[in-house]
């Protein structure tokens with residue numbers, strides 16, 4: 666299954682936020698979206714996931730989702746969004762309820778996704794007993810349980826410390842390393858350019874608001890072989906920053922102006 670952004674444009678009232686965004690992402694691919702604060706990255710992700718309707722253009726899906734997919738486009742958020750009164754297993758089971766699955770099918774899915782996210786030993790644990798990194802692994806396990814074609818990820822690692830981010834990044838790399846027609850794909854919104862070059866096949870660099878695709882950067886190195894201190898990747902991240910720098914400074918000034926007016 667492919668997700669296609671077809672000339673998407675959007676505004677909130679008089680505020681234009683996105684302008685003519687087009688790209689596609691398919692099985693086993695990661696498209697990262699980077700750009701200065703407020704350029705419309707989260708809005709674009711919401712439009713792609715069908716949570717918002719764009720003013721112009723469209724987000725469309727081509728081809729079949731993975732077999733038995735309960736939700737082809739599934740979000741993973743920065744704040745994990747777990748229910749504190751449910752165990753790890755209970756949080757995963759939640760998204761399987763109400764779909765008419767047998768108990769055995771649910772059990773098998775829960776077992777499978779907890780194993781893929783290395784949470785098997787924590788099935789009966791409650792979120793508050795877990796570190797931030799493990800909570801986000803629960804968030805990812807829950808997303809995988811519905812057999813998505815694509816994960817739509819909005820800053821999924823930004824609430825975590827640097828070491829935990831590095832470990833979770835290894836997990837994300839493993840998750841998207843299949844190349845079958847049913848392999849998982851990702852759209853990955855981030856401020857962190859190191860994450861973008863480590864994970865993505867293509868990086869859409871958006872301009873400041875209204876976000877336009879200023880450049881699409883392709884990274885061809887084998888994802889599993891990429892290391893965060895690899896000089897080639899460090900250089901690519903620096904090049905991305907050079908593309909964004911002027912816009913980011915301008916976007917910061919605009920935000921400061923708004924705060925001054927509000928204050």
Ligand SMILES: Nc1ncnc2c1ncn2[C@@H]1O[C@H](COP(=O)(O)OP(=O)(O)OP(=O)(O)O)[C@@H](O)[C@H]1O
Nearest residue numbers: 677682700701702703704705706707708709856874
């Ligand atoms: N529901 C909404 N109603 C009105 N304005 C909104 C709404 N959602 C976002 N905006 C505005 O649209 C612009 C783009 O917001 P968005 O969150 O998509 O940007 P972003 O690139 O994800 O930002 P950041 O990098 O700071 O997370 C911002 O100016 C924001 O204030």
